[in-house]
Each structure stands twice: as C-alpha cells, then as structure tokens.
Amino acid sequence: MTALDTLHPARPTLWGRLSGGHAVPVLTVLLAVLALWYAAAVWMNAPQIRDEAARNNVELSTAELVGRAYAMERPVLPAPHQIASELWRTTVAMAPTSKRSLVYHAWVTVSATLAGFAIGAVLGVVLAVGIVHSRVLDRSLMPWIIASQTIPILAIAPMIVVVLGNIGFTGVLPKAVISAYLSFFPITIGMVKGLRSPDPIQRELLHTYNATESQAFFKLRWPASVSFLFPSFKVAIALSLVGAIVGELPTGAAAGIGARLLSGSYYGQTVQIWSALFMAAFLAMLAIALVALAERAVALGRGGRL
C-alpha cells in the first residue's frame, strides 16, 4: 500500500462493508446449513414414508411426501422446526419443576458442570503455582499432567460414577469429579504459561526492590497471568460441560442432558435427542459468554487493560 492509499482509502462499497464483517458471512453459512438440513431431512426420511405408503397402497405426490417428511413422529433426521417446537414445548411452555422440562434437566447438568469447574479451577491454579515455584514439581508432575489427558477419562466416567456411588457419593459429586478432571488441565497449562509470562527484566526489577517471593507472586506473576486465565477458563468450562453430560450417560442417571440423550436413544425419540443436543450447545455458548463477561468485568476493574 502506498502512502497515498493510506491517506485516501477507497470508500468500501456497501457489499464490501457487509461481507467484511462477521454477521453476513456467518448468517449466509447458517442459512446454507439450514437449507441443506431441510433437503437432507426429506432425503433421509423419504424411504420410510414411501414404504408406509406402499404398504397402504397410497400414491404420494411430491408435496405430500415432503409434508410428511417434516411431520414424522420419529424421523431419521427431524426438521429444524420440529426441534425448535420441541425445545419451545419443553422449556417455555412447561413448568421448570416438571420432570419432563428441559430446563430441569439442564439445571441438573449445569450444577454438576459448575461444581466440577470450581474444583478444576482451584486444582488447576494450585498445581500451576506449585509447578512454577518448584523445579522438582515441574519435572515430576508436568509430564504426568500431560499424560493424564491422553487417558480417555470420558470412557471411565461410568466407572467413576458407579464407584463413588458405592462409597455413598451420589448426585452431583461423581459427575463433578469427571468435569474437574477434564477442566483442570487447560487451566494448569494456561496458568503455568501465564505465571511465567513476566519478562526477566521485570522479575529482576522486583529483585532489586528486595521483594519476597510472595510479593513477586501477588504483584507481578498473578496480575500477568490473568490474561491467560480467562481463555483457559473458556476451554475448561466447555470441557466441564462435556464431562458432566457424559457422566450422566451410562449409569442410568434419571435426570440431566445426558439422561435425556440416553432415554431418547433407547426409545428412538430422535426429536428428543436433537433438542437435548441443542440445549447442550446453548449451555456451552452461555457458559463461554459468561466467562467472557467476567473477563471484561475484570479488565474494566483493572483500568480497561488485560
């Protein structure tokens, strides 16, 4: 770009400005996904409807075929509006205390998610502080922390739930343990990076001030690590939600998003599965948005800088 270009940038066209942002491209892709979805719903549901029509010796026009494909009770792939109406029916149109309300099930999962996230956050930060301050811990613990995540913890979720249930811990705690195991990892990794992020020159300055180790921690390392903490929190809370949902899957849990998925798959209630999935996606977005909000609040509290 020449100097003249920078002085008089060309006025972007309306389309250029719209497609340069995020809203229009994202909406376009979403619309394309929706259109593909509706087409796929007809394509995947059609064989079943044709079979039924052939059995009853009924001729179906294309319009009828499409109409029935979007209104099946147990479709192979439900149409988006079926999922939307199921979501509406089970959230807004139903008392949240009802056992069939999705809000009730979401709350069960969210409580385990939050408990697990809290445990994971504390554990993650404590481990990171230990690792940054002790060479022995760094050398001995760090490889195991990384190896711990190659163990498919979600796979042993059922066993943890059963074992803890045997000792007398039921309800939220077993699921929270799984969530904590998943969520401590990104927090430890992020915090180790963050606590080590101050420049040597800054640490040397504190050294010349004769600052103690704890002063250096609270005045330099901790403030420097906060900008690493929140991105880790976002990853961790999403993982924590996954952990809570999978923790509900195989143990025949009576409530929670995972239980909805499982009972839906037992009884072939595809609309129920999809609505539970969308609820889970919504919860993940909500959790991440809340962390982002907290991040902004902290940033504002520190004078708008992170």
Place this chain on the structure above:
Amino acid sequence: MTARGNLGDPLRRGAVGLMAAVLIGALVAQYVHRGLDFYNSTGLLAAVCLIVVAGAAVAMGALARFDHWAARLAVPLLFGLLLLWAWEVAVVGFQVPRVLLPAPSQIGRVLAERWDTLALDFHQTFIRSVIPGYVMGCGAGFLTAIAIDRSPFLQRGLLPLGSLVSAMPIVGIAPIMVMWFGFDWQSKAAVIVVMTFFPMLVNTLAGLQAAGSMERDLMHSYAASYPQTLTKLRLPGALPFVFNALKLNSTLALIGGIVAEFFGTPIQGMGFRISTEVARMNVDVVWATIAVAAVAGSAFFGALAAVERGLTFWHPSFRRG
C-alpha cells in the same frame, strides 16, 4: 572431607534417598501383601511410608538439577512409580474392596490373563473405528480449509461457527450416529469424523494465515503462483498448527470411539467392555481396558509428537539455545 560433609552433597543425598525409598518401599509392599493391614499398626507404617515418600522426594530433587535427557525421563518415571506404590500399599493395606479400586498388581494380573479379549477389543475400537474416523475427519478438515482458503467470505462465515462447534459437547451425537449407521465401526467413525473435523478446520485456517507478509512478498517477487506459494511457504508454515490439531484430535478420537460404543456395538470393543464389566462389577477388567486405552492414547500422541519434531524442526519451540 568427612562423611557428614559428603551427605551434604545433594547428589549423594539423592542417591541415599533413592536407595532408602526403594528398599523400604519394597519391604512395606511385601508386608502388606502378607496380610499386615494398616488398621492394626497404623502409626509405624505411616512413619515408614513417610520415609519412602521423603526419600523419593529427595531423589527427585537431586535428579531435577540435571538437564540430561535421562534425568528428565527419570524424574517423572520415579514419580509414577511412587504413585503406583502408594496405590498398591493403600489398597492392599486398607483392604479396599476389589469392587471399588483394585490394586495395580491385580490389574496387571487381569491384563495378562485376559490379554486375548483385550486385544480383540483394541482391534475393534482402535484399528477399525478410531483410525479410519480420525483419518477421514482430519483429512476432511484439512482439505476444507485449503478449499476455502481463497474465499475470505467463507472463512469469516465458517471460522466463528467452527470455534463454536469445537466447544460443543459433540459426543452427544453418538446415539444419532448409531441410529443412522448401525452398530458396527461406521457409526463410531462417523462420531469421530464430526468431532475431529472442526478443530482441524479452525487450526489449519489459522495456520495458513501464519506466514508473514515479508515471506509472502518474497514469494510474490519470485512470481510464484498460488499453488507454489501454498505448497512451498504457507503449508509448511501451517504445520505447527496442523500438528496441534492432530494431537488434540488423537485424544478426542479415542474418547469418541469409546463413548459411541456405550450406545450400541457388536460384542467387542473397549467401550462395550467398560460398560458391561462395570455392570457386572468386574472393576479390574475395566481398569485393564483403561490401561490399554491409556497406553494406546499416549503412544498415538507420542508418535504424532515425534513426527512433528521431525517435520517442524525449524519451529522456535524445538530449537535449542
């Protein structure tokens, strides 16, 4: 120099600590297995165990001073052994019921006895579902990223959605995939494809943007075509990001394969084994399966890390000095 002065030397202290830990640790394990339980002689055994832990800590502290690769390997290994030892002694000593937590030696026995079953499970889950799903998902994500590389519009549309989907609990689609593709490996591979696609897409797109404007300008001044710039500059530059996704996906793929088996499977597979043996309270078999999964997962991850080291040797994180 007196003997006392010698013991002040951290190296000697470490060696003495290591020997003490190994000797006393072996003795404690022996006694515990002979039926000495912690309920009767808690005080003495607690003191002895403390010596073992302290000895091991001193030994690790001494080893942590070295930067040699053997020392870097020895410290975590020692720590792992200490954990296994504590697990064994605690479980046997406190007579924890086998249904709750089996001792490592018990798990090892099951691992040896039921090796055939475990190998078949491994074959069904890892070779038949995880690998094909992983290759298809990562390949599709990579190719999609390259395909939309020239369209900033599609990138802006797909990137936020991709990051969003990456944060979602995708394992939840497992029941749907089992309904669509049946009980065999196809449904598991489908779950893995969906799980691995978006991390790969997002990372490859980010990686393709990683080449600096200086390098791009240089390629431009060479009159390099788009494919030439892609293969000679931007794809190699994207490799660290691609490997990031590959490593992340290796764990995701294993989890996806096992969890998908909870929803229906032929009578083989690690997820099937875990869910049925938990129901039968054969927790030691479950732990043996987990051990296989952990070793497979770590080996997968380690192999990828080795390939990464070979291909992206130029990256600052691998350069010394």
